[in-house]
Amino acid sequence: MSDANTALITRFYQAFQRLDAEAMVACYSDDIVFSDPVFGTLRGKDASDMWRMLTTRAKDFTLTFDAVRADERAGSAHWVARYLFSQTDRAVVNDIQARFVFCDGKICEHHDSFDLWRWSHQALGATGLLLGWSALVQDKVRAQAQKGLRAFQAERG
Numbered sequence: 001m002s003d004a005n006t007a008l009i010t011r012f013y014q015a016f017q018r019l020d021a022e023a024m025v026a027c028y029s030d031d032i033v034f035s036d037p038v039f040g041t042l043r044g045k046d047a048s049d050m051w052r053m054l055t056t057r058a059k060d061f062t063l064t065f066d067a068v069r070a071d072e073r074a075g076s077a078h079w080v081a082r083y084l085f086s087q088t089d090r091a092v093v094n095d096i097q098a099r100f101v102f103c104d105g106k107i108c109e110h111h112d113s114f115d116l117w118r119w120s121h122q123a124l125g126a127t128g129l130l131l132g133w134s135a136l137v138q139d140k141v142r143a144q145a146q147k148g149l150r151a152f153q154a155e156r157g
Contacts, residue, residue: 005070029106036112059084
């Protein structure tokens with residue numbers, strides 16, 4: 001089973017490299033729980049739609065991944081995404097540690113962790129550098145991410 005789960009994580013990131021959100025979502029259970037510092041916790045369709053939105057809006061995107069490990073229950077990976085942040089056209093290199101939980105051959109939990117201050121400095125420039133550590137700016141980043149996701153979902157019907 002650990003080989004199957006390692007292959008599942010690999011398949012997820014290979015799909016992400018191709019910006020193939022549907023292949024990514026196919027790796028998830030219907031009741032997926034996703035979390036990261038920008039979007040917070042997303043469940044089910046919201047998590048799937050987040051990937052659809054991000055892959056649709058990706059500019060100058062590349063992704064590398066390594067250190068994929070898995071057993072019957074859990075797994076992890078390291079990945080680095082390079083892209084232009086759509087709201088500012090600033091270059092971002094986001095270095096991420098991912099943890100996974102598996103259920104019935106699918107990913108049922110996916111938790112990404114990264115330095116939100118470092119991300120906000122790259123994505124937002126001077127504001128991110130000076131204030132990206134503050135709860136005020138971090139809450140604003142999260143609110144914008146949620147607002148963007150809701151708008152994307154409304155566009156899709």
